[in-house]
Amino acid sequence: MNLNEIKRYSRQLILPDFGTKEQGRLKRARVAVTGAGGLGCPISTYLTLAGVGEIHIIDFDRVELSNLNRQFLYTPGDAGRQKAEVAAKRLGEINPEIKVEAITEKITYDNAFELLKGYDAIVDGTDNFAVRYAVNDAAVVNRVPLFHGAALMYEGRAMSIIPRETACFRCVFPEPPPAGMIPTCREAGILGSVVGIVGAIQASEAIRYLAGLEIGLKNRLLIINADEMRFEKVRIARSSECTACGERFVPKPVEEVCAVAEEVEE
Amino acid sequence: MEVLDLRGEKCPDTFVYTKIKAEEMGYSGGGRLKVIVDYPPAVESIPRSLAEEGRGYKVLEVKHLGGRTYEIYIEVPAFEE
Numbered sequence: 001m002n003l004n005e006i007k008r009y010s011r012q013l014i015l016p017d018f019g020t021k022e023q024g025r026l027k028r029a030r031v032a033v034t035g036a037g038g039l040g041c042p043i044s045t046y047l048t049l050a051g052v053g054e055i056h057i058i059d060f061d062r063v064e065l066s067n068l069n070r071q072f073l074y075t076p077g078d079a080g081r082q083k084a085e086v087a088a089k090r091l092g093e094i095n096p097e098i099k100v101e102a103i104t105e106k107i108t109y110d111n112a113f114e115l116l117k118g119y120d121a122i123v124d125g126t127d128n129f130a131v132r133y134a135v136n137d138a139a140v141v142n143r144v145p146l147f148h149g150a151a152l153m154y155e156g157r158a159m160s161i162i163p164r165e166t167a168c169f170r171c172v173f174p175e176p177p178p179a180g181m182i183p184t185c186r187e188a189g190i191l192g193s194v195v196g197i198v199g200a201i202q203a204s205e206a207i208r209y210l211a212g213l214e215i216g217l218k219n220r221l222l223i224i225n226a227d228e229m230r231f232e233k234v235r236i237a238r239s240s241e242c243t244a245c246g247e248r249f250v251p252k253p254v255e256e257v258c259a260v261a262e263e264v265e266e
Numbered sequence: 267m268e269v270l271d272l273r274g275e276k277c278p279d280t281f282v283y284t285k286i287k288a289e290e291m292g293y294s295g296g297g298r299l300k301v302i303v304d305y306p307p308a309v310e311s312i313p314r315s316l317a318e319e320g321r322g323y324k325v326l327e328v329k330h331l332g333g334r335t336y337e338i339y340i341e342v343p344a345f346e347e
Contacts, residue, residue, distance in 0.1 A: 186281065
């Protein structure tokens with residue numbers, strides 16, 4: 001650790017259970033953040049601040065003005081630019097001690113397994129079911145720990161997945177919701193501070209895991225309700241019938257059904 | 267009748283503009299609103315989203331003008347607040 005690093009990380013180096021060994025583990029870690037949106041901004045920012053050594057931001061999307069109530073890495077002047085590139089540049093400026101790279105590829109079921117290989121962790125900030133299932137299956141098959149999160153309206157969810165040890169996303173949600181449950185436009189609403197809570201929780205879990213510390217969302221689904229600010233932890237378990245982490249892996253791509261997803265093109 | 271031409275807009279922006287307009291009308295005494303869209307999923311999602319608002323909006327009629335263009339007629343009540 002150089003002097004800048006010691007100063008920069010001083011307030012976490014003095015934490016109980018945390019020290020130079022843990023900081024060293026963070027520095028050697030290679031992490032993929034899938035999505036540079038409402039979740040991806042807080043996730044990648046906190047990983048950057050904590051000193052995760054190599055962060056890959058994966059997002060094919062471009063900045064729009066309607067992102068700016070929650071995606072704090074962007075300014076109006078960034079509209080039209082690749083999110084991953086803007087985010088990587090900004091994060092690199094925030095912490096020059098680490099490496100942040102942009103991958104502007106769209107994650108699909110076909111490329112996820114190759115794209116998400118060789119990481120120490122994946123922190124998921126994707127906003128639709130097709131990609132979420134692709135990321136889960138790739139993480140399980142590649143045995144990369146996955147920190148899942150989702151937020152909609154005033155609600156959020158998070159869970160931490162250690163492949164073949166704890167329940168994966170598909171153990172809990174084998175299928176996406178039926179087409180009849182397609183959210184209405186209203187349900188596409190989101191408050192920046194709420195999605196920020198979820199992203200910060202995912203980042204905390206990932207950072208503690210990478211540092212070699214215990215984490216709280218293994219085999220647990222955290223359900224956050226910001227209407228009444230209720231946090232609920234539900235016990236979950238692996239399923240032997242899970243097509244991702246059960247006895248036999250079965251590839252199961254999921255179609256995107258949400259008509260309000262911003263990337264939906266006719 | 268107020269007219270909101272949302273041709274060229276997609277979800278959820280079609281609802282964003284409809285909601286803003288309807289609230290503006292509701293707070294100033296209510297009235298009738300015609301929304302024109304050319305994004306077919308909005309024909310279903312605007313009425314559904316309006317119903318979920320619980321403001322007493324009434325969709326009076328949906329007219330298909332041919333092609334992808336539809337008109338949605340909405341009765342906006344006067345808001346209490």
